[in-house]
Amino acid sequence: MIGIDLELTGCTVLIAGSKSGSNKAVKRFKSQGATVLTAQEPFTAIQLLEQASLLVICDAEPERFASVTQASRIPVMHLEPTSQTGSITLLGGGPGALDLLTLRGVHALADAEVIFADRLGPAEHLPLLAPQAKIIDVGKLPGHHKLTQREIEAQMIETARGGANVVRLKGGDPFVFVRGYEEITAATAAGIPVNVIPGLSSCLTVPAVAGIPVTARGINTMFTVVSAHDPLTDIQLEHLSKLGGSIVILMGMGTIEQTVAGLHRVGMDGQMPCAIIESGTTQKQRTSYTQLDKLAQTARGHSNPAVIVIGEVAGLPAALASIAVQDEPGLLAPQLEVA
Secondary structure (H helix, E strand, O other): OEOOOEOOOOOEEEEEOOHHHHHHHHHHHHHOOOEEEEEOOHHHHHHHHHHOOEEEEOOOOHHHHHHHHHHOOOOEEEOOOOOOOOEEEEEEOEOOOHHHOOHHHHHHHHHOOEEEEOOOOOHHHHHHHOOOOEEEEOOEEOOEEOOOHHHHHHHHHHHHHOOOEEEEEEOEOOOOOOOHHHHHHHHHHOOOOEEEEOOOOHHHHHHHHOOOOOOEOOOEOOEEEEEOOOOOOHHHHHHHHHHOOEEEEEOOHHHHHHHHHHHHHOOOOOOOEEEEEEOOOOOOOEEEEEEHHHHHHHHOOOOOOEEEEEOHHHHHHHHHHOOOOOOOOOOOOOOOOEO
16 A cells, blocks of 8 residues: 555556666555556557556656556556655654654655654554565664664665665654754765654643643643653753743653652642643553642553643643533543542
């Protein structure tokens, strides 16, 4: 299939274009279960039309095959011909749910030849999204990295220099608390073309699926997203608490005890609403709504990946659940797990 759009198993595909320009397309469609016919000249393509159920034009001069397109009575697809120089696409895969991957991201994976994949985002769906691609797992766990960051960059550059269409798949957005900019800097310095495809960041999507708006009229006018991979200082926590907005914490489960203790020290109310959303947007999602003085204890019942929300907005799902929906019985308030 092409991405998740078209099932090709058992179909006969006619690829019209130069041999060098269409070689990647031939490999791609064969990997997706299609029978592939090729034609480098229009006359040959017209002779083969009746045997095919899909026509693919893949040539540096697609107008050469205008007569074939006009004669075709089957669907026609146009693809860019193979480039002699490889490229790297930095792709944000979103928070984890397959249907929250962008359409542009789906197309990039469908065109990829080699994918360097992190463990978060839609990595488990790559056999469906990119059956034609070689998948290299470079996911990192706390304290365990299969490859160092410099090794990942070197392998991507070497692969692209060999002419491959490389995708670097990251969870969330490639520029939010990840090392995407380092990777495009290395690729640019090596003379490799780079494309960036944004992704939906968990700092917005995960609170949303738990019924938590990061801003709400009359409650707050700002929110701050922080990485708590390393403990925040008391000065940082004091500034955060004085802003009066929502605090959205990523990568903070390992330092949650220090964060809670620090917020207490700088004077945050122990009854401040909080929430922990584990594996947000996926079928494993589990959410606990609590308050600051119970947050560290609640966190012991959760594991990574998780997003932590601290602020008045974290109490809104409970307020919503208390509203009796009489006129619209089909509307359901969020399911609450209160700690």
